[in-house]
Amino acid sequence: MRDVSFSIERGEVCALIGENGAGKSTVGKIIAGIYRPDHGQLVFEDESLFSYTPLEAQSRGISLILQELDLFPSLSIAMNIVINNIHFKYLEKGLIRPRIINREVKPWLEKVGINLDPSIPVEALSMAQVQLVAIARVLSMNTRLIIMDEPTSSLTDDAVANLFDLIAELKHDGVTIIFVSHKMNEIFRIADSIVVMRDGCFIGKMLARDTDHDEVIEMMVGRLLSGKERQQSWKTNDFILSVDNLSTLRIKDVSFNLYAGEVLGVAGLVGAGRSELGEALFGMDKKIHGHVTLDGTLVDVRSPGGAIRHGFGLIPEDRKIQGLMMQLSVKENMILSRLDQLNKYGFLVNWKIQESVNELVESIKIKTSSIDAIVDTLSGGNQQKVLVSRWLMVDPNVLFLDDPTRGVDVGAKEDIYEIITSLASKGKGIIFVSSELPELLRCSDRILVMSEGNVVKILNTEETTQKEIMFYATRVLQ
Amino acid sequence: MLNNLEKNRLPLIFDMMASRMKKFQSFTGLLLIIIMAIILSPRQHGTGRVLFLTPENISDIFRQVSENGIIAIGMTFIILTSGIDLSVGSVLALAATFCAKLLTQWDPSIGQPVHIFLAIFLPLVVTTSFGTLYGLVISKLKVQPFIVTLAGMIGLRGFARFLTNNANLDIGFGDDVSSVFADLVSPKPVVISTFIVIAVIMSVLLSRTVYGLRVKSIGDNLIGARYAGLPVTKVLLITYALSGFLTGIAGILHAAQNHQGSPNDGISYELDAIAAVVIGGTKMTGGKGSIIGTIIGVFIMGILTNTFRLKGVDINVEMMAKAVIIVIAVWLQMPRQHKSKG
Numbered sequence: 169m170r171d172v173s174f175s176i177e178r179g180e181v182c183a184l185i186g187e188n189g190a191g192k193s194t195v196g197k198i199i200a201g202i203y204r205p206d207h208g209q210l211v212f213e214d215e216s217l218f219s220y221t222p223l224e225a226q227s228r229g230i231s232l233i234l235q236e237l238d239l240f241p242s243l244s245i246a247m248n249i250v251i252n253n254i255h256f257k258y259l260e261k262g263l264i265r266p267r268i269i270n271r272e273v274k275p276w277l278e279k280v281g282i283n284l285d286p287s288i289p290v291e292a293l294s295m296a297q298v299q300l301v302a303i304a305r306v307l308s309m310n311t312r313l314i315i316m317d318e319p320t321s322s323l324t325d326d327a328v329a330n331l332f333d334l335i336a337e338l339k340h341d342g343v344t345i346i347f348v349s350h351k352m353n354e355i356f357r358i359a360d361s362i363v364v365m366r367d368g369c370f371i372g373k374m375l376a377r378d379t380d381h382d383e384v385i386e387m388m389v390g391r392l393l394s395g396k397e398r399q400q401s402w403k404t405n406d407f408i409l410s411v412d413n414l415s416t417l418r419i420k421d422v423s424f425n426l427y428a429g430e431v432l433g434v435a436g437l438v439g440a441g442r443s444e445l446g447e448a449l450f451g452m453d454k455k456i457h458g459h460v461t462l463d464g465t466l467v468d469v470r471s472p473g474g475a476i477r478h479g480f481g482l483i484p485e486d487r488k489i490q491g492l493m494m495q496l497s498v499k500e501n502m503i504l505s506r507l508d509q510l511n512k513y514g515f516l517v518n519w520k521i522q523e524s525v526n527e528l529v530e531s532i533k534i535k536t537s538s539i540d541a542i543v544d545t546l547s548g549g550n551q552q553k554v555l556v557s558r559w560l561m562v563d564p565n566v567l568f569l570d571d572p573t574r575g576v577d578v579g580a581k582e583d584i585y586e587i588i589t590s591l592a593s594k595g596k597g598i599i600f601v602s603s604e605l606p607e608l609l610r611c612s613d614r615i616l617v618m619s620e621g622n623v624v625k626i627l628n629t630e631e632t633t634q635k636e637i638m639f640y641a642t643r644v645l646q
Numbered sequence: 647m648l649n650n651l652e653k654n655r656l657p658l659i660f661d662m663m664a665s666r667m668k669k670f671q672s673f674t675g676l677l678l679i680i681i682m683a684i685i686l687s688p689r690q691h692g693t694g695r696v697l698f699l700t701p702e703n704i705s706d707i708f709r710q711v712s713e714n715g716i717i718a719i720g721m722t723f724i725i726l727t728s729g730i731d732l733s734v735g736s737v738l739a740l741a742a743t744f745c746a747k748l749l750t751q752w753d754p755s756i757g758q759p760v761h762i763f764l765a766i767f768l769p770l771v772v773t774t775s776f777g778t779l780y781g782l783v784i785s786k787l788k789v790q791p792f793i794v795t796l797a798g799m800i801g802l803r804g805f806a807r808f809l810t811n812n813a814n815l816d817i818g819f820g821d822d823v824s825s826v827f828a829d830l831v832s833p834k835p836v837v838i839s840t841f842i843v844i845a846v847i848m849s850v851l852l853s854r855t856v857y858g859l860r861v862k863s864i865g866d867n868l869i870g871a872r873y874a875g876l877p878v879t880k881v882l883l884i885t886y887a888l889s890g891f892l893t894g895i896a897g898i899l900h901a902a903q904n905h906q907g908s909p910n911d912g913i914s915y916e917l918d919a920i921a922a923v924v925i926g927g928t929k930m931t932g933g934k935g936s937i938i939g940t941i942i943g944v945f946i947m948g949i950l951t952n953t954f955r956l957k958g959v960d961i962n963v964e965m966m967a968k969a970v971i972i973v974i975a976v977w978l979q980m981p982r983q984h985k986s987k988g
Contacts, residue, residue, distance in 0.1 A: 452872070472875035482873065490873045493866035495933040504863055504874045507856045514855045558874065 169368040183359035188603040191368040196315040200232035201225035231306035232315045246273045246286035276304040296327030315346040352642040389634035399589045402429035408597035414458030418444040419621040426597040433612030434601040441621035446568040450482040481564035491555045499539040506561040549580025566597040605634045672942045683953040711948035712841035716896040718919040720889035722940045728865040728932025729791035733798030738912035740806040741769040741897025746815035746907025749824035770894040777890020781883035806909035814908040831902035849937035865932025925975040
């Protein structure tokens with residue numbers, strides 16, 4: 169993040185908006201004292217602050233409500249509210265008295281509109297209620313500035329309406345709110361002012377009433393293509409995959425077609441259901457209804473193993489958690505999903521393994537001291553290539569790549585684009601999820617835009633712009 | 647110039663030595679223990695030979711470690727999947743008592759060889775089934791291995807006692823079927839070669855087969871294994887069944903060697919097995935380890951016991967010494983904090 173400056177007035181509701189990775193959450197965490205800025209200063213209520221801890225921030229009245237709420241699930245509502253603010257008045261003969269605490273937190277619960285017994289453990293509550301408890305907690309600390317990091321990301325429409333009512337009320341009481349979000353509709357519903365960020369930089373601040381969706385989106389994406397030509401298109405007119413009204417708990421009625429040789433980009437903001445789409449196709453999430461046709465045959469995939477047998481591959485988003493076995497070697501990681509072909513009576517056939525692994529390591533340029541090196545010792549980009557080559561070994565007809573360029577260096581990114589294009593040239597169908605729009609515009613033939621588990625729009629890359637993609641990605645369907 | 651070169655080279659040579667040492671670390675530990683045993687060992691009366699090195703003593707050590715060795719090999723597979731099996735002591739007791747019961751209280755009208763075969767075979771079926779059951783509960787119901795096998799440890803101990811009404815079932819010394827069984831299974835060569843054959847087969851199974859690689863992958867990264875499309879449930883089932891099967895074999899050897907099936911035997915055997923596995927360099931969190939390491943661990947513990955016995959040291963002192971050895975061995979094998987990223 170670089171040189172961000174803006175100011176907010178008391179009692180203002182300020183929306184902080186930007187793409188994935190624009191630095192919104194980082195700004196919030198710096199204000200709340202979780203991260204330290206390298207330079208620059210913060211002035212809060214005429215007092216200049218530079219380096220402080222979250223505790224000091226709280227004592228000055230600055231609180232952050234995180235996206236993944238940081239409450240203690242097995243403690244009661246009341247205990248969660250007082251936990252980092254245990255006061256002598258809650259004690260009786262030196263012992264904690266739940267009865268006293270339950271009585272003391274009543275006003276705060278009323279303020280946020282929770283009519284529940286304060287002794288109920290937080291794990292028994294719905295997401296919306298947990299959110300309200302988190303707000304009650306910061307209010308109880310005499311907070312005058314609340315930073316909410318994507319508070320609506322897991323709420324239902326009713327709960328969002330409730331939350332907005334509460335925000336309006338808090339504003340009336342003189343509490344200032346910074347609202348980190350990327351949902352355009354919501355922002356225009358509650359924000360007084362909008363701060364746009366992009367690539368770690370401050371782009372601009374304006375009053376909500378003086379601007380509109382278009383202008384904000386333009387400011388969010390105003391970035392040029394990385395200067396490279398579009399990759400060659402290999403799209404044919406033969407269907408390789410058709411998805412018809414596919415629904416799981418997290419995606420709703422998704423339908424699209426994928427052609428042989430096509431790269432279908434998937435755009436969407438965090439939580440739009442992009443990874444969930446892959447997991448649904450890969451048999452990791454239980455299907456509620458819908459049909460998937462692969463290569464002309466209707467398939468019912470119930471497990472990743474089944475998906476692989478039908479010729480469907482998925483490269484997961486999180487390399488370390490969902491992907492690689494960090495203590496195993498490059499070779500072992502690469503052959504894992506292809507073991508059914510590399511054995512004889514259950515024994516590994518070493519010459520076959522050596523041959524195919526060496527060939528791949530060379531052709532996709534994995535930098536490793538040997539194929540027996542432990543994967544953990546490789547750089548991020550090379551680790552990603554190992555994961556990609558696990559699936560090149562399997563050679564599926566349809567490959568779903570979930571943000572394969574996240575956290576890898578520029579050189580490795582280029583290599584990954586090359587791999588995608590070369591797969592397409594062999595007539596494979598590629599579904600390419602990315603958070604970087606220029607990358608999608610460069611590699612894909614069409615771009616499928618998702619929001620809240622729905623497919624909002626499928627755009628032709630030739631005829632679309634970053635602005636248009638972002639317009640659909642930030643649209644909240646009713 | 648030369649000076650500079652030397653300076654750059656020294657750490658390199660040191661690194662190489664360190665990595666060599668690391669590879670054979672548990673082996674180095676075994677050598678140290680053997681040297682210590684030779685030094686401490688008393689002399690044989692008359693001949694003045696080192697008692698530790700006499701063939702009888704060495705084959706005694708092999709015999710003594712066989713049961714723990716066989717159990718620890720199964721345990722290695724389980725720990726590699728990042729699981730644990732606390733029930734092996736109870737499973738051993740169950741196999742031993744069930745085998746003894748079949749031999750002494752069952753009189754089928756079949757030939758003696760078939761009777762003996764069934765007395766070995768049926769307990770193995772029972773212990774393997776219980777292993778499979780653990781695997782099922784762990785992979786399907788997602789209950790933690792610690793809890794499932796803790797329940798097994800309690801329940802199967804009860805089952806073993808229930809089978810025999812708390813009594814020890816003696817396997818006779820005459821010429822009845824149970825004596826024939828004991829004479830057949832208990833000789834040193836039989837016990838030791840069973841151990842060696844199992845060790846070789848299981849070592850190959852771990853390092854050379856699809857199943858072995860899947861075991862390590864699941865232990866290293868369970869979520870990753872699911873994304874890679876590995877048959878996680880199947881692998882876990884096989885692994886726990888295997889541990890049940892191997893422990894069953896140890897139980898039958900135990901019954902034959904002790905001439906009885908006692909439902910109270912095998913207490914704390916799980917801890918001996920786990921100790922051997924970790925001394926052998928297998929990580930408790932799974933993914934990394936080897937059978938040869940476990941066997942070295944088994945021998946380190948076995949030689950220690952043997953040395954203390956030869957010296958006539960109190961068994962309680964022996965336990966205290968083992969405690970220290972376990973911690974030191976594991977500490978020595980922890981990864982050191984220098985990684986080369988490139």
